[in-house]
Amino acid sequence: MSLAFAPAHTTATARTAAVRTAPSLPAAPARPVSIAPRTPSDAPQPGPVPIQQGARPAAPRVRAVPEGTEARGFVLYVGIDDAKAGADGTTLHRIVEALRALTADIAPSAETYAAVALAPEGAGGRDVDVVRLALQDPAALAKRRQEQGLHDDSDRHPNGVIIDISRKRVLLDGEAAGLTYKEFELLQYLVLxxxxxxxxxELIANLWDADDEAPSERTIDVHVRRLRSKLAHYQDIVRTVRGVGYRFDRHADVSIRQASTPSPDVY
Incomplete structure (x- = not known):
């Protein structure tokens, strides 16, 4: 299971990266401060302030990010299956809800997103490693490629359409299509x-939260029209079925990149 918590929408290109923190520093010991007694004739003078006993050290800082970027959230991978959760007297859903409640208590302005990671039955290895691979964690994939003696060719883009679900992006002949978050979510829903x-x-029920104002069918048509416009000469991969809705049709020049066992299920 993987839980991704972020204070803003990811784009869809929505990628996740684990946040590391520096180790906490021990509190500095209190030092005795000598203050000379003053007589009434003495003028008040600013003096050193005693250090309070038991003062907490500064909170650990997030590892420095590259210049020109900013930390927008973090990903927490949790490795546990239904059987282990049951043995602990809980369920995956309860774990998710507890972490969400904790996040809301600590940082009410934070937004959260949680998805289930699916893997083939009996997949070996540590649970958390299986989860990271299933959800296409870049570091885990790089380690697997290194172990298998493979080279990374993920950035070599042939002509055609690449719908990269793991990285939340769409490439047209090697160039980013520049979809908005909602446009990508719409395309992904059809692709899956x-x-x-x-x-x-169905699109309204699954792509808009219950707390949001439900859009009209006309709004869906507008989103689809904008999506198809950005797909340019590949726009016919999103078909309009008159009087019914929309369908994704894969062509020979369309490539889908995703985890080996995609999980459209969201908590």
């Missing part, structure tokens, strides 16, 4: 249900 016609009501 390839060949099936999705009506507008």
């Amino acid at each position: 249900r390839e060949g099936r016609t999705i009506d507008r009501h």
